[in-house]
Amino acid sequence: xxELLQIQNIRKTFPGVVxxxxxxxxxxxxxxxxxxxxxxxxxxxxMNVLTGLYHPDSGHMQLAGxxxxxxxxxxxxxxxxxxxxxxxMLVPAHSVFENILxxxxxxxxxxNRKHYQQKMQKLIDTFELDLDLDADVWKLxxxxxxxxxxxxxxxxxxxxxxxxxxxxxxxxxxxxxLFKVLRLLQQQGKSIIFISHKMREVMEISDRVTILKKGxxxxxxxxxxxxxxxxxxxxxxxxxxxxxxxxxxxxxxVVLDIRNLSVRNDRGLADLDxxxxxxxxxxxxxxxGVAGNGQKALAxxxxxxxxxxxxxxxxGDMDMTHSTARASYISGIAHIPEDRKSIGxxxxxxxxxxxxxxxxxxxxxxxGVFQNRRAIRRNAEEKVSRFAIKAGPEGSPVRYLSGxxxxxxxxxxxxxxxxxxxxxxxxTRGLDIGSAEYIHKVIVDGAGRGMSTILIxxxxxxxxxxxxxxxxxxxxxxxxYADPRQTSREEIGLMMSGEQREQP
Amino acid sequence: MKLVIERRDTSxxxxxFSAPMVSIVVALLFAGGLILAAGINPLDAYRExxxxxxxxxxxxxxxxxxxxxxxxxxxGVSLAFRMQIWNIGAEGQIYMGAMGATWVAxxxxxxxxxxxxxxxxxxxxxxxxLWAGVAGVLxxxxxxxxxxxxxxxxxxxxxxVNYLIYGPWRDPQGFNFPLTAQFSEAARFANFxxxxxxxxxxxxxxxxxxxxxxxxxxxxxxxxKVIGSNPQAARYAGMRTGxxxxxxxxxxxxxxGVAGLSEVAGxxxRLQHGISSGYGYTAIIIxxxxxxxxxxxxxVSLLMGILLVGGDSLQMxxxxxxxxxxxxxxxxxxxxxxxxxxxxxxVKLIKGAQGG
Ligand SMILES: Nc1ncnc2c1ncn2[C@@H]1O[C@H](COP(=O)(O)OP(=O)(O)OP(=O)(O)O)[C@@H](O)[C@H]1O
Ligand SMILES: [Mg+2]
Numbered sequence: 115x116x117e118l119l120q121i122q123n124i125r126k127t128f129p130g131v132v133x134x135x136x137x138x139x140x141x142x143x144x145x146x147x148x149x150x151x152x153x154x155x156x157x158x159x160x161m162n163v164l165t166g167l168y169h170p171d172s173g174h175m176q177l178a179g180x181x182x183x184x185x186x187x188x189x190x191x192x193x194x195x196x197x198x199x200x201x202x203m204l205v206p207a208h209s210v211f212e213n214i215l216x217x218x219x220x221x222x223x224x225x226n227r228k229h230y231q232q233k234m235q236k237l238i239d240t241f242e243l244d245l246d247l248d249a250d251v252w253k254l255x256x257x258x259x260x261x262x263x264x265x266x267x268x269x270x271x272x273x274x275x276x277x278x279x280x281x282x283x284x285x286x287x288x289x290x291x292l293f294k295v296l297r298l299l300q301q302q303g304k305s306i307i308f309i310s311h312k313m314r315e316v317m318e319i320s321d322r323v324t325i326l327k328k329g330x331x332x333x334x335x336x337x338x339x340x341x342x343x344x345x346x347x348x349x350x351x352x353x354x355x356x357x358x359x360x361x362x363x364x365x366x367x368v369v370l371d372i373r374n375l376s377v378r379n380d381r382g383l384a385d386l387d388x389x390x391x392x393x394x395x396x397x398x399x400x401x402x403g404v405a406g407n408g409q410k411a412l413a414x415x416x417x418x419x420x421x422x423x424x425x426x427x428x429x430g431d432m433d434m435t436h437s438t439a440r441a442s443y444i445s446g447i448a449h450i451p452e453d454r455k456s457i458g459x460x461x462x463x464x465x466x467x468x469x470x471x472x473x474x475x476x477x478x479x480x481x482g483v484f485q486n487r488r489a490i491r492r493n494a495e496e497k498v499s500r501f502a503i504k505a506g507p508e509g510s511p512v513r514y515l516s517g518x519x520x521x522x523x524x525x526x527x528x529x530x531x532x533x534x535x536x537x538x539x540x541x542t543r544g545l546d547i548g549s550a551e552y553i554h555k556v557i558v559d560g561a562g563r564g565m566s567t568i569l570i571x572x573x574x575x576x577x578x579x580x581x582x583x584x585x586x587x588x589x590x591x592x593x594x595y596a597d598p599r600q601t602s603r604e605e606i607g608l609m610m611s612g613e614q615r616e617q618p
Numbered sequence: 619m620k621l622v623i624e625r626r627d628t629s630x631x632x633x634x635f636s637a638p639m640v641s642i643v644v645a646l647l648f649a650g651g652l653i654l655a656a657g658i659n660p661l662d663a664y665r666e667x668x669x670x671x672x673x674x675x676x677x678x679x680x681x682x683x684x685x686x687x688x689x690x691x692x693x694g695v696s697l698a699f700r701m702q703i704w705n706i707g708a709e710g711q712i713y714m715g716a717m718g719a720t721w722v723a724x725x726x727x728x729x730x731x732x733x734x735x736x737x738x739x740x741x742x743x744x745x746x747x748l749w750a751g752v753a754g755v756l757x758x759x760x761x762x763x764x765x766x767x768x769x770x771x772x773x774x775x776x777x778x779v780n781y782l783i784y785g786p787w788r789d790p791q792g793f794n795f796p797l798t799a800q801f802s803e804a805a806r807f808a809n810f811x812x813x814x815x816x817x818x819x820x821x822x823x824x825x826x827x828x829x830x831x832x833x834x835x836x837x838x839x840x841x842x843k844v845i846g847s848n849p850q851a852a853r854y855a856g857m858r859t860g861x862x863x864x865x866x867x868x869x870x871x872x873x874x875g876v877a878g879l880s881e882v883a884g885x886x887x888r889l890q891h892g893i894s895s896g897y898g899y900t901a902i903i904i905x906x907x908x909x910x911x912x913x914x915x916x917x918v919s920l921l922m923g924i925l926l927v928g929g930d931s932l933q934m935x936x937x938x939x940x941x942x943x944x945x946x947x948x949x950x951x952x953x954x955x956x957x958x959x960x961x962x963x964x965v966k967l968i969k970g971a972q973g974g
Contacts, residue, residue, distance in 0.1 A: 167625075186625065419854065457854040460847035467840065471855045474840055483836050 116179065118143045118305050119164075119274060124173035126156075126163055128514070130507030133159040134170070135329035141274065146296060146306045148316050150349055151326035152546040153518025154504035157309050158200055160326070161276050164307075165190040165197045196267035197276035198260065200309075200517045200544075201455055206252035210262055213251055217266035237268055241295045255406060256283040256453065264295070275299065276307045279517065281315055282544045285405040285572055293319055311518075311546050312573075313342045325349055350548055358555035360580075367395040369566045370416075370535055375425035377411045377590075385411035387590035389425070393535070398557065398567045400581030400598070402574065402606050408590035409570045410452055413537045416568070417449040419457075429535070448533035450525055450541045458524045461513035465505045466494035468512050469527050497526040502549065518544050529556055536560065536567040542576065554580060574603050588612045623963050634961055638907070641957035645950040652945065658936055666935060667928030677927060679813035683885065685916075685923030687712065687894065689822040690877035691901030692908065692915040693829055694746075698870040699905050700833060701846035705867060707753065707768025708874040709898025710775030711746040715875025716882045717779055718745030720798060720889040723805035723882070724787070731804040738805065738879055746875015747868040749775060754867030758860035764867065772898070783889055797890040807884035818880030823916065825873060830912040842866060874898065907954055925950060 119141040126134040134156045141147045149157045162168045164175065166184025175182050177193060184190040187197065204213050214234055215221060221230070231247060238245050243261050251259060260283055267275055281289045296306055296319060310316055316323060317340075324334040325348045333348055370393035377386040386408045393399055401409055414420035416427065426435045429447075451457050459468050470479050470490055479486050479493070498505050503522045506514060512523060521544050529536070536557070542550035557567055557580065571577050577584055578598045586593040586609040593609050650660035670677045691708040698705040718741035728734045749771060756762035780796070789799040807816040833839035842862060845852040849859050881893050900922060908914030929943035 185623070451854075456848070457851050460844045460851050462847040463843060467843070471844060471851070474837060474855075480837050483838065485835055485837055485840055487835070 116143075117141065117176075118145075118178060120174075120176040121160075121164065122174045122176075124160065124163055124175075125171045126159060126168060127171055128506070130510070132329055134163065137173070137326065137329070137331045139324040139331050139334055141305050141307060142321075143273075143305055144300055144303045145321045146300055146308055146319055148308045148310065148320035148323045149326060150310075150316060150323055150345060152349060153522070153544075153549055154516040155326040156329045157326055158278055158516060161197060161278055161307065161309070165195055165276065191270060191272070194271070194273040195276070196270055196272035196274070198263040198267065198278060198280060200278040200282075204251045204259055204262060206250075208251060209247065210245060210249050210251060210254070211247040213262055214247075214266055214269065218269060234265065234269070237265055241268075241298065242291070243295075257285060257288050257405065260284065264292075268299075272304070274305045274307070278309045279311070279544060280308075281310050281312060282517075286574075287404065289315065311544065311550075313345065313547070316345065317342055327351060346547055349546070358551075358558050360558050360561075365395045368392050369395050369430065370568075371428040372416075373426045373428070375412075375415060375427065376423045377408075377415050377420055378423050379411065384590050386415065389587075389590060389592055391585060391592060393566050393568060395566055396561050396564050397582045398561050398569055398580050400577040400584040401568060401570045401587060402577055402584050402596075402610055403587035404610050405572060407587045407610075409587060410539065411590070412587075413449065413452070413539050413568070413570060416537050417447055417451075447535045447537060448528040448531060450528055450536070450538040452539040454521060454524060459512050459520060462511050464509045465498065465503065465512055465515075465523055466490050466508075468523055469494050469497055469530075471527060473527075473531060493530075497523075497530060501526040501552070518546060518549060521545060522549060525553055525556075529560065532560075532563070533565060536565055537570075538567060539570045540572060541569070542571075542573075574606060577606075578603075586610055623965050626962055626964050634909075637957040637961050638954055641953040641960075642950060645953035648953070649946050649949050652942070652949075656936070656938060656942065658938075663932060663936070666931060667924070670931035671924040671928040675811060676813060679811060679815040680927045681920065681923040682819050683814050683816070683923075684926045685919040686816075686819045686822050686884070687877040687881055687897045688900055688904055688919035688922050689819075689826065689916055690880060691874045691897050692904035692919055693822075693826055693912060694870040694873035694877075695901045696905035696908055696910055696912070696915055697829060697833070697873065698866055700910050701842050701862070701866050703757070703863065703866060703870075704765045705750060705753070705768050705870045705874075706765060706902055707750060707772050707775075707871070707898070708877075708901045709894060709896065710768070710772035711749050711871040711874035712878040712881070712894045712898050713772075713775040713779045714749040715742035715746035715872075715878030716889055716893050717775075717782065717878070718742045718875065719879040719882050720787070720801075723801045724798060729802070729804055734805045735807075735883075738883060739876065742875045742879035743872040744875075746878065747872030749875070750871020751864060751868040754864035757867070758863040779889065779893075780891065783891060787889065789888075798888045801883065801887045805883060806887055807880070814885065816880070816884035818884040821876070821880065825876070826912040826916055829873070833912075874901070903951060903955070 117140040121140070122138050124134055124137045125132075137156070137160055139147070149160070151157050159168065163170050165187045166189050167187050177195070182193065184193070205216070211231060211234065215225075215230060218230070234247060238247075243265075245258060245261050245265075251262070260280055264277075264280075280292060284292060296308070299306065308319060320337065322334055322336055323340055323345060325332050325345065327349065335344070372389065372391040375386050375389045376384060379385045389408065389412065391399075401412070403409055411420060415422050422435055426433060428434070455461075460471065467490070470476075470493065473479060474485075479489050497503065501522045503526065504516065504519050512520060515523065525541060538557070541557070542553050545553060554576075557569070561567060569577065569580060581598050584596040584598055584601070584606065586596060586606060588610065589612070593612065596606055596609065646664065650664075653660040653663045671681045672678050691712060694711070695705055695708050719738040722728065722738045722741045723734065726737060728737060750768060752771065753762075753764040753767035756767055757764045783796045783798055787798045789795070789797055791799070807818055809816050833842065841852070841857050844855070845857060845859050845862050853859055877897060878893065882889055886893060904915055904918045904922065907918045925947050929947055932938050932946070933940055933943050
């Protein structure tokens with residue numbers, strides 16, 4: 115089979131970092147080829163080189179047997195290579211329709227709106243997507259925004275699609291739908307480069323897997339040659355996966371008492387509807403539910419980012435219903451937000467400065483009005499080594515970190531303060547296996563010291579493994595609790611679809 | 619063969635330093651053509667410019683004098699840039715600062731030198747600050763675009779000062795010229811080395827140092843940087859962005875206002891028409907070229923000082939028209955700003971028609 119794409123000995127360095135050392139691999143027509151590697155291994159960088167956003171220091175690329183040198187993503191797009199980025203960029207104030215239109219080629223000045231709308235709608239229908247063309251982008255979930263990016267590429271008729279961790283922001287249901295779309299595209303002869311950290315997905319969809327380690331491609335395996343163990347071993351190599359053990363020592367003391375909470379969203383509908391929950395000291399309380407059933411609103415209400423319409427939140431004996439993010443932080447709540455890029459980091463500042471973003475007023479990091487630079491630097495060194503953050507040369511902006519490493523910076527910042535309460539939304543999203551395990555360990559260790567966690571996650575396995583109790587949400591309401599030692603995936607699945615159940 | 623333009627992934631420190639240098643050389647070559655066309659040997663002209671601007675005590679002092687208001691205003695504008703706030707009203711803030719200082723100098727009745735200096739400084743600081751602060755309040759409170767507000771308020775400030783010097787503040791002994799009375803000796807800056815160089819220059823350097831410390835070493839400066847980088851994240855971390863917007867615009871205008879003080883108390887000893895010949899606008903270019911660094915502002919301002927002084931000498935020695943001097947200065951600026959392009963992009967020759 116002639117290869118569609120050949121990448122040979124690509125090397126790419128940034129000042130002080132070798133992002134890609136020596137990478138070679140090929141993509142055949144109609145193939146789904148997965149790239150696997152730890153955070154910071156160079157997957158996104160490689161894809162950016164491939165699409166012409168970055169320029170390799172050395173190495174060659176051939177498309178359909180012909181040497182190519184792309185100067186920009188627009189250039190590669192015109193040759194049929196399209197990419198959905200890990201951190202995608204849409205115009206939030208515009209509608210879905212307008213955003214897609216922006217990506218199209220040769221749209222006349224006075225375009226026929228209906229014509230384009232029909233074209234887009236046809237595509238949406240073919241792939242059975244759930245997307246309203248007239249909706250404003252800023253109101254959509256990150257998962258929905260990803261579909262927009264994908265539709266853009268489909269309309270451009272690409273022969274090679276690159277998806278950089280698309281499933282990190284999708285619900286399991288959406289992931290299934292995405293895979294269906296990918297298989298359809300595959301049947302049409304299109305090639306796909308797929309990046310994911312989730313082994314289950316990699317096993318399910320890949321025809322071939324190439325493993326990147328520290329900027330080099332170390333192996334390419336065909337479908338029959340790999341299984342989850344082999345891949346994990348190749349990817350992680352000598353590094354050990356951190357081990358942890360859970361000990362039950364949750365007390366009956368209630369640290370957070372949510373009473374009849376109601377929160378309305380931008381469209382005026384109820385995100386939380388008469389929602390009550392009690393969080394106990396040292397407990398890891400998992401929240402299960404299909405995305406969009408109020409989990410995010412719950413986290414935002416708890417961390418003061420969202421207005422509360424009705425009901426009360428008590429922390430201990432303190433009524434903290436109407437406090438701002440700052441005030442709630444003072445009362446000891448740490449927060450790993452869903453939308454990392456927009457509220458989690460200051461992209462132009464370096465790792466050290468980002469790590470103190472919430473504790474910069476702490477006397478540890480200042481002397482009067484002056485900052486204590488030495489303490490700030492020492493704090494950064496400690497966190498970087500503890501959380502294995504690949505941070506590049508000292509002082510370089512966080513913006514240049516890989517997706518997983520940005521995530522680690524946020525987690526390191528939030529968890530380092532020994533918070534009493536942690537509200538974590540999808541904390542291991544985008545992390546490689548080793549890092550995800552480490553975060554699990556930190557959360558469990560924290561629970562051992564009395565930290566209470568509200569863990570909002572999509573991955574049922576993760577919830578079952580970590581939680582002491584699982585609360586299931588449906589349409590902004592609490593459906594019931596499940597005991598992770600006794601329940602099954604099926605049972606939780608039923609509850610997630612709204613089936614009421616007695617409280618244990 | 620094909621010529622392509624690529625975005626650079628990163629730009630090295632060496633490039634960031636050398637590109638402006640190269641661009642100055644290129645600008646000098648171009649301007650050399652112009653000078654040649656005027657029948658003058660460019661090398662002679664450049665030697666003359668350099669000699670006039672830095673070759674003698676007098677020339678050097680004049681260069682520093684010209685650079686002084688530029689440093690102040692440049693610092694002010696670049697401070698706001700740090701927080702992604704575009705204060706293009708430094709010109710008006712200079713006028714308001716000058717006005718405040720003049721009021722103290724002429725009408726406060728103070729006679730002690732140091733008392734006068736301190737009060738004049740405060741007046742200029744507050745007047746310039748409040749003038750920019752208006753835009754700050756509008757922006758923080760009602761999200762009114764600060765670019766438009768600061769720009770429009772330039773005209774108000776300049777016309778208001780005009781009103782004062784044509785009207786109530788006009789010097790009765792001034793033969794009806796639109797100027798105020800002269801400041802008393804006590805209300806003037808000290809001069810140095812028998813030149814026009816005055817304390818304002820050193821005050822400007824001191825200001826730059828303070829501003830550097832403020833931005834890089836203090837908790838407040840840290841918040842400004844976070845807000846500038848991502849206001850949403852800053853708010854989430856509990857920083858009060860509205861207050862910061864006002865404070866930054868106030869400080870930005872206040873520093874520009876001190877430029878006004880330095881001009882009236884160090885150089886002109888009175889308030890008159892055209893106390894700032896567009897320093898506030900030049901400051902925008904300076905802040906841009908200096909890339910937010912206080913040291914950069916000083917360097918670029920000194921360079922501008924050389925251009926201004928040397929340009930004047932061209933005019934005097936060879937009777938070149940003033941328009942020529944402007945064209946010369948414009949060329950240098952043009953290429954300097956142009957060098958920015960080469961810092962961000964690279965131009966490449968690719969073999970074969972199929973470039974990809
Ligand atoms: N523009 C840049 N400037 C400097 N360093 C960079 C830049 N882009 C990437 N890097 C560095 O290159 C390395 C590889 O990053 P990359 O984003 O490719 O990782 P990744 O494999 O996609 O990781 P993740 O799974 O976390 O997304 C990282 O150490 C990162 O800090
Ligand atoms: Mg990545």
